Amino acid sequence: MPAWLRKLPLYLLVVAVVIWIVAPFLWLIISSLSYKVDLLSIPLQWIPRRITMENYQELFLYQGSFNVNAALFTSSIINSMVIASVATFIAMILGVLAAYALARVKFRGSDAYMVIMMGAQMIPPIAIVIPLYVVLRKLNLYDTYLGIVLVYQSFILPLVIWLMRSYFATIPAELEEAARIDGCTRLQALVRIVLPLSGPGLVSVLIFAFIASWNEYLYAFIYSSVTAKTLPVLIGEFSTKLGLEYLRIASAGVIASLPPIILALIFQKYLIKGLTAGAIKG
Amino acid sequence: MNSSGVLRLSLLERTKKLFVSENWFGFSLVMPALIAVFIIVFLPFVDSLWLSFQRHDLTRPQNDAFIGLGNYINLLGDDRYLGSLRASAVFSLVSVVFEVVLGVGIALVLNRKFIGQGFVRGLMILPWAMPAVVNAAMWKWIYNADYGALNALMTQLGILDEYQVWLANPVAAMALLILANVWKETPFTTILVLAALQGIPDTLYEAARVDGASAWHQFLYITFPLILPVVMVTMLLQTIWGFHHPFELAYIITGGGPYSSTELIPLRIYAQTFRSLRFGYGAAVAYLTSLLLLIPAIFYIRTAYKKIVEY
């Protein structure tokens, strides 16, 4: 059998996967480039007869005041970027340290710790959103970057800790022990041995932490107002007393999905295999 | 084996010496994270938990009172709550099954070498990268009875004769909600499983192939056990998230309809707290659900966690 025929089932599967992932999003893009009247036609035209950039323009020009709305949209993108980056950064540092300790160090109370972290995941945000609101107001952290970054730690940290712990657990302890015999401290062993080996895990958790903060809605909505409003919150406001404004949501949604995808495209290179294999062989 | 025997002994001595400082070392690493989560989550949690033991309807402050477990007892007899619990359970569990099956399947495909593999791997995060509001609005538009892409596709492919009002049928509405949720959440499992697959050495597969193991056997005896820890973590997280997170999804796509058949728990909490202004009752809805979720969580910690640590 020729090589390409052997690979055919694989490529068919790949095509199926791509269709599954991309099809709805493609429809979103097409909708965002269409006139409203055209979308409301039966039978549905998959490839629109005419496209328009007016939905994207409206993100910046809506209701005629260019400066105000362009500023609103771009500032919400900037807010999201800063908040997501800082929150991820802090959570990764604190979370990796904690996860390492949980995976390697047998200290008293590690079980209880896991229970607390799991418990934090199980408290629905909507239940604590109002008491936390009072706290943030009192600390003058309402509508600030710092306030939202701190609040985000409550759900990113447990996520990072849980996921990194299971990755660390899959890395054989002998490697670190060998390093420590050679004179490294535990932290040095962590940084020089474990972290590079858990590269794929680290990258994927980082991507998730970033996207989780980037897309978070409830906390950002309640705790931001004008200054720190993030992109999902702005998109959530694209509705009237009568219902959702689909086309604005579609165009803003397309733009909002781009940074995380770009991030993923850059970092997927690091999901490469063979790091652990080499270490074990060597 | 003299040299390694000597090595092991000195390791043991070292470990014994470090035992005392192990505790402190461990503590110092985990403390910062714990403090952060404690303060942000624990204090408000205690506050709202206390609230759940009270009758605190903001529009009738004259009725405020401490009623202990009163709210919880009322909840257990509240048909609306029980219905939403059932809906959330169906939603979450069915979603998780699909997310795991699809997630693992897609990860296996993406683990192979093919042209454009890097690009597809990056693209895969797309559904998860979309804000929840956008995802919900997108699917609502797709499911629209008169203009939706779903109806158009089905009729143009000849599967259906006429447009259906999907969201007016309880079973269809729930199925479509699950579809929207699975589409969005699967990349989470996919990427984590993919990363775990990276850690499995090729040599294991080569050895198995030499021994004549089929692809299915390779999966069952090599791949599956090695990705199981990660799969279990994602399963637990997705289950919990399926109960607590899909507010926008349900609110925007169905609003809880038709006639409350897709009314998930977050919708109940929202309705009781923000619309009916019954803060005590709303908090009780949240915490009763969390209590019920504790059961699979404890089960997970007992079984899977021990397994991972021993591994």
Added chain:
Amino acid sequence: MKTIKYYLFTLLILALLLSACAPQATETSQPVAPTEAEIDQPVAETEAPEAETITVIFPKHEAEWADVYEPRIKQFEAETGIKVVLIQSDWDSVADKIIPEMASGGSAYDVVEFDNGWVNEWCGAGWTTPLNDYMPEGYTDGMIPGLVDLFTCPDGTLHGVVWNNDTRFFYYNAAKLSEAGFEAPPATWDELVTQSQAAVDAGVVEYGMDPYWNQEWSLMNEFHFWTYVFGGEVADKQGCFLFNEDPNTLAGLEFAINLLNNGIANPAGLTYDQATAQNLFLSGNSLFFPQGISGLMALANDESASSVAGEIKIGLVPSGGKSLTLPEAFAIPANSQHKEAAWKFIEYMTSIESNVVIAKQIGLLPIWVDLYTDPELTALYPHWAGFYAQLDNVRGLSTLTWYGDFVDIGQAEIHKALAGEQTAQQALDNMAAGLSEFKCVP
């Protein structure tokens, strides 16, 4: 190595600093203290008046196709010297933002949105300030009485002044109606059914109407409409239930259900919000839109948004029924620190001048009776004549301290009845059972 540790911690501190140094919240602005040099100036300077700042939060008007309120507010700032921090978003977001603030007794807002559905709830919670302390004698005399009553708490004090007189109108597609052989809109509901049937049979339209009966808050608005137009009642002044005992209320609900059963109403309407239903109406899918917003007329004649430009007219609600009014008002939270300035804002934005300016731009229905005979405005909006005739007849939603619960239970039961899964009577009985703890508590 230690350097790595220190490096990491330094980055951590930097990250925290970065987020802390971000732009500060603009909720309160401190007056700028004069510098030493200015104080020492021998030349006597007139003291710059300290600019009072108020924070205002209300939704964007649903017909605000172009910037209208912001310029008006800027004029208010210029004329009074009071600075306004404006927070505007959609209705749902505004409601959800206000609740935590009011519930925690905060003073962050000075003027808040006050929807007619919230009035008795907020009166019960004591969240707003009686405006009688601030308004001049006889201030409300020229206002539409119904709007004044709607925002009066049970103790008789006025708590809100309407900024959005969202009264609905009976729209119909006159062109398609005459194509089906009828020159006049229906005078009774039965006529509406026959006209719809004829039009559908003739293939002129798909449906008589595209309803918006999704299970959501506004479904209970619809419930009120059908109840009122059939002469029914929901609850009396003491909050005693009438909806499950009044035969007219039952008749209204049954009529709506039958519209679906007879194919007059689009069954997809069970999943539609008003915006979607409006889109269908504007694409020529149906004949009637019984409760459209005042601004729908302008939208219907906008060729870029509508396929039926020039075909839409406004008529009277059949069978002498009363239109629903869903007004929104401005209120001052009880804990506001700037109540005087807040009142000035309210007075300015709801004044006759403001009504005229905004009416000209987006067709906002005025709250002052005299403006309905203003020649300029009536020339622009001839359909106001019908509204003026019905001024005494518009009705608002039920004023209940338990309105939130009413909607919560009602929307599920009514939706079930509309979907054909239970009868109208069962729905009303289930509502009564679920709300029994509130019976006869206003």
